[in-house]
Amino acid sequence: MRHLVLTGAPGAGKTALLEAAAASGMATSPEVARALLQQPGGMALRENDPLGFALTMLEGHLAEYRRFADHPGPVLFDRGFPDVVGFLEMANLPIPEAVESACRTLRYDGPIFRAPAWPAIYRQDAERIQDFAEAVASDRAVSAAWRRYGYSVVDLPLASVADRLAFIAARARPVT
Template sequence: MAALRRMVVTGGPGTGKSTLIDELARRGLATEPEVARAILRKDGGMALRAGDPAGFADAMFDAELSAYRRAEAGSCPILFDRGFPDIAGFLHLEGLPVPAAIDRACRELRYEGPIFRAPPWSAIYRRDAERIQDWDAAVASDAAVSAAWREYGYSPIDLPLADPAQRADFVMSHLPVAP
């Protein structure tokens, strides 16, 4: 049996992460969706994000921890749409401290990688009901989450600015090969 590999796609909003995740799932790769979007879609989710960023971060952490634990119980590689350092980056962007539990998770609950970064890409960026940031805020978000991943010892690999199929090919070419 191949060693469990937890991989991540990170980056700012509107960079094609979810579209890439969907394409990779279509190709048979096990994936975990973005927890923040799920929270934002629930009743009160947008209000929580706007009115209580620390509470929103706590909700993301609880959901991300559950996803991480589900992956531990599995036996195949899995690609996450974001991870614990994304939460730390969000908190930094909001000017808030990173709680000890989130910092500890970033340091101790490791993703084996690879970690892929979807860089800001103005040609595909669109605001929607959950993606409320303007372009400048989206770029700042990318900078914050990218810095957090590096702060916690990861070296993200930039995805090419290409269509979803080409990006998926790129990811697949970087996946670990079973022994």
């Protein structure tokens, strides 16, 4: 398995898990949306032009996917193309053909690892503006999108970062 994905609720520990994976020597790809939100004008783009924000996320995911196209793996991505679909559906916007095409033709290796909403660790911050109920709704939308595109979604345990990383490592088969 070369291209593994973390998805799930905002504030469910994905970034900490990605950092631990990188520290263990695994190649990682950071969350595209968070990077966009941290750029000047990123929050305004999300709020004032959610479709434009989604298309910019798509561009970022495409760049990350291509960056690791020939990497022998595994690579752990923080979110992927179907997450853009979940975002658009949360905003009640149509799915552009470019997003649909990416979801159907550029595939990740499964299963997709889902970090479920976890109230004990959830915290809002400058980029994570959803309240907990919105985080749960976002999780439902992105998880449904992954399934719609034919992926198996596996829940990570509500456990320590080390235990979650071991959970992923036990399920990530080497590339042959």
